[in-house]
Amino acid sequence: MATIVSQVFPYLAILVFLVGAGYRIGVWATSPKKLNWKLYPVPEGLVGEASYIVGEWISFKMLFKNNRAIWLGSYVFHLSLVASAIWFLLLLLGVSAPWLSRLAAAGLFFSSIYLFVARLWIPQVRAISTPVEFFNLAIFIAMGGLGWSLTGRGLSGEMRRWVFSLAGFSPSVLPDEPVLIWFVFLVEFFIAYLPFSKMFHVASKYFAFHKSRWFNPYEVRG
Amino acid sequence: MNEKNQSAEAKEDKKGKPRRTIDKYQLFRAAHVPGEGRVKPFLECLDKVVKHELYKFPLKLYLDTCAKCNNCATLCHITCDDQSNPHWLPAKRSDLLRKVYKRRYTLLGRLLGKLVGAEDLTEELVDEMYESFYRCTMCRRCALECPMGVDNSLITRIGRFCLSEAGMVPHNFKVSVDSQLKGPTRNTSAIPERAFLDTIEFLNEEMQEITGLPIEFPVNVKGAEILFVAPVSDYIMEADTLMGIAMTLYAAGASWTIATGAGSDSINYGVFYDDNWLRDIMLQLHDVVKDLGAKKLVIGECGHATKAQKVFAEYFGGKLDFEIKNIMEVTAQYIEEGRIKLDPSRNPDPVTLHDPCNLSRMGGLADTLRFVLRSAVSHFVEMEPHGNENYCCGGGGGTVGFEEIYDFRMEVGGRKKVQQLRETGAKIVAAPCANCKKQLRELVDYHGLNMEVAGIHDLVAKALVFDKAPGRKIEVVK
Numbered sequence: 143m144a145t146i147v148s149q150v151f152p153y154l155a156i157l158v159f160l161v162g163a164g165y166r167i168g169v170w171a172t173s174p175k176k177l178n179w180k181l182y183p184v185p186e187g188l189v190g191e192a193s194y195i196v197g198e199w200i201s202f203k204m205l206f207k208n209n210r211a212i213w214l215g216s217y218v219f220h221l222s223l224v225a226s227a228i229w230f231l232l233l234l235l236g237v238s239a240p241w242l243s244r245l246a247a248a249g250l251f252f253s254s255i256y257l258f259v260a261r262l263w264i265p266q267v268r269a270i271s272t273p274v275e276f277f278n279l280a281i282f283i284a285m286g287g288l289g290w291s292l293t294g295r296g297l298s299g300e301m302r303r304w305v306f307s308l309a310g311f312s313p314s315v316l317p318d319e320p321v322l323i324w325f326v327f328l329v330e331f332f333i334a335y336l337p338f339s340k341m342f343h344v345a346s347k348y349f350a351f352h353k354s355r356w357f358n359p360y361e362v363r364g
Numbered sequence: 365m366n367e368k369n370q371s372a373e374a375k376e377d378k379k380g381k382p383r384r385t386i387d388k389y390q391l392f393r394a395a396h397v398p399g400e401g402r403v404k405p406f407l408e409c410l411d412k413v414v415k416h417e418l419y420k421f422p423l424k425l426y427l428d429t430c431a432k433c434n435n436c437a438t439l440c441h442i443t444c445d446d447q448s449n450p451h452w453l454p455a456k457r458s459d460l461l462r463k464v465y466k467r468r469y470t471l472l473g474r475l476l477g478k479l480v481g482a483e484d485l486t487e488e489l490v491d492e493m494y495e496s497f498y499r500c501t502m503c504r505r506c507a508l509e510c511p512m513g514v515d516n517s518l519i520t521r522i523g524r525f526c527l528s529e530a531g532m533v534p535h536n537f538k539v540s541v542d543s544q545l546k547g548p549t550r551n552t553s554a555i556p557e558r559a560f561l562d563t564i565e566f567l568n569e570e571m572q573e574i575t576g577l578p579i580e581f582p583v584n585v586k587g588a589e590i591l592f593v594a595p596v597s598d599y600i601m602e603a604d605t606l607m608g609i610a611m612t613l614y615a616a617g618a619s620w621t622i623a624t625g626a627g628s629d630s631i632n633y634g635v636f637y638d639d640n641w642l643r644d645i646m647l648q649l650h651d652v653v654k655d656l657g658a659k660k661l662v663i664g665e666c667g668h669a670t671k672a673q674k675v676f677a678e679y680f681g682g683k684l685d686f687e688i689k690n691i692m693e694v695t696a697q698y699i700e701e702g703r704i705k706l707d708p709s710r711n712p713d714p715v716t717l718h719d720p721c722n723l724s725r726m727g728g729l730a731d732t733l734r735f736v737l738r739s740a741v742s743h744f745v746e747m748e749p750h751g752n753e754n755y756c757c758g759g760g761g762g763t764v765g766f767e768e769i770y771d772f773r774m775e776v777g778g779r780k781k782v783q784q785l786r787e788t789g790a791k792i793v794a795a796p797c798a799n800c801k802k803q804l805r806e807l808v809d810y811h812g813l814n815m816e817v818a819g820i821h822d823l824v825a826k827a828l829v830f831d832k833a834p835g836r837k838i839e840v841v842k
Contacts, residue, residue, distance in 0.1 A: 166428075169424065170421065170424075170425060173420050173421035173424075174417040174420070174421065175421055176417050176418050176679055177418045177419065177421075177422060177675070177679070178674075178675050178676075178678070178679075179422060179515070179518065179675065180726065180728065181504055181507055181508065181515070181725060181726065182724070182725055182726070182727075182728045182730070182752045183752055184728065198511065202511065204435060204509040204510065204511045205433065205435055205511055207509065208435050208438040208439060208509060209433060209434065209435045209438050212433050212434070212435070216433065261432075264434075265447075265450070266434055266437060266447040266450060266453055267432070267433075267434045269450035269453060269456055270432045270434060270450070270453055270455040270456050270459060271432055272432075272478070272479070272480065272481030273478070273479045273480070273481075274472075274476075274479060274480040274481060275432055277479075338471065338472060339472075340428060340429050340430065340431065342428075342429070343429045343431060343512050346425060346428070346429045346512065346513075347512065347513060349421075349425060350425055350426075350429065350512060350513025350514070351513045353421070354421065354422045354425060354513065354515070355507075355513055355515070360678040360679075
């Protein structure tokens with residue numbers, strides 16, 4: 143198990159991710175835009191559009207304004223993902239930030255549980271949920287929980303060496319610790335699954351707002 | 365579900381009752397609405413739509429990326445204050461089409477079915493869609509603040525389109541579109557040309573009596589710059605609005621005309637449910653514009669007709685050699701250019717504005733409507749929220765014509781609007797849209813509001829200062 147998770151699945155996950163993400167982004171990017179389906183307000187220029195989208199990314203203001211309970215869980219959840227990404231970058235740079243890994247993992251764990259319970263507890267949210275919504279959150283609960291339990295165990299160095307060995311196409315094998323192996327396996331599964339799930343909205347937002355909502359294909363542009 | 369089972373269930377549907385209901389209301393099933401055999405044509409239509417250049421991109425995007433956060437329900441006028449019926453939730457409604465899409469076109473949907481929210485289309489699901497997609501008014505308020513940018517109204521529209529291809533069309537749409545495209549009168553209300561011209565003559569006499577000026581509706585004038593086309597129902601229901609527009613165009617010295625036949629009606633119900641009819645109705649009107657040689661097609665106070673032309677004209681009509689405007693844009697331009705003068709003191713009562721969704725949120729005319737109205741009245745009161753964020757009147761998406769769900773429109777769809785109207789304390793609500801005005805009048809009557817409903821040009825007419833006017837007092841708001 144440790145060998146396959148360390149040496150085979152990482153490449154497989156990245157390959158599936160690249161193919162899936164490339165396909166979906168390719169479809170969104172190359173599909174014709176013939177419908178002038180504007181929705182106002184329409185920000186002026188690329189700067190206006192960018193500030194609108196970035197403003198939403200930073201604050202989740204649409205949820206904050208209308209749906210505070212879901213906003214709380216969703217905001218902490220996404221912040222935890224960002225914190226995880228920053229921790230990973232720091233790891234690659236050789237900077238140890240155990241506090242950040244704890245924060246990210248705990249944030250992910252608790253916010254996912256919060257969202258899972260909210261999805262069950264709030265009748266109207268439950269009414270629009272299907273098993274896959276709970277499955278997605280369950281993955282994050284497991285990743286957050288396992289990741290949290292791995293913090294403070296001095297595995298950063300091992301992880302860093304493993305990542306670099308992958309990059310050099312001479313993958314090493316991770317320590318045969320069940321928690322670590324399951325954690326890495328879940329991360330690999332998530333990477334491969336992401337482009338085929340609705341969680342790929344990280345990439346769809348640009349198209350949904352710029353291309354679909356604001357762009358008029360018949361407007362004469364000078 | 366296999367064909368045998370579907371056939372067995374179809375036999376239970378001889379009385380035209382839906383197999384699956386979503387609330388206590390129900391659309392009237394005319395004889396033309398089939399009770400079986402709808403799955404195949406629905407799916408054939410969906411197959412074409414998901415590949416069509418108009419819809420492939422947005423439809424797939426919207427069906428693939430909903431986060432199921434229910435933010436849309438907090439924005440919708442139906443569910444913002446009461447989410448007790450899950451069938452009214454916008455995301456739940458969109459899921460009716462989403463589950464079929466997932467099952468038919470996505471890998472995970474084919475493999476995992478209901479686990480990923482994918483389901484085969486059944487006759488019961490068709491019945492549920494028919495009711496549900498006609499509760500939504502396609503006002504697009506839910507899309508305004510969807511974090512994913514998902515637009516449920518487009519999903520509703522495609523759902524209605526596929527239902528139409530399966531023969532599931534509300535009675536009112538069917539009768540109106542048949543009359544407009546196949547009837548001898550070429551208008552939705554089947555008004556014969558003689559009756560139409562008699563009405564015009566009556567309106568001409570009214571305007572001349574009110575103003576003492578030789579104002580009239582020019583008819584079928586070739587070479588006029590503007591072809592003005594109102595929803596034909598305005599000639600019966602909104603005479604004050606039409607007279608206000610005629611007075612405005614007269615005062616501005618515009619070169620304009622109205623037309624008979626297909627040019628007498630801007631209504632295009634195709635925009636609500638079927639692109640084939642949308643295209644045919646649109647091109648029929650474009651032919652009139654070309655025959656008369658007009659440079660501008662100006663649509664009256666009508667939201668959906670304006671949207672139909674502005675959104676779809678260039679796609680279905682090709683490169684146009686005439687401009688398309690809403691009358692509000694034209695009047696605003698006349699005010700800005702000083703071609704007409706308005707005396708707002710002639711409208712002293714507090715007036716509020718209902719933003720038609722098709723003109724403000726979808727048409728970008730929120731500021732234009734305010735500019736004209738503020739120029740014509742002395743006491744303007746904003747509704748909250750307003751402009752792009754305004755709530756639908758509850759009769760949009762063509763639903764105002766469905767008398768069979770009148771109770772739904774009054775008790776559910778329109779309740780937020782009633783609350784908004786009450787809070788303004790205004791005596792008059794101005795709404796530059798025929799559909800909105802009908803719904804608002806019904807709401808005012810049903811809920812006993814002390815308020816008049818008017819078009820913006822009803823008030824513009826009252827405020828118009830004619831250079832040669834005899835100065836008679838006019839009362840155009842009824």
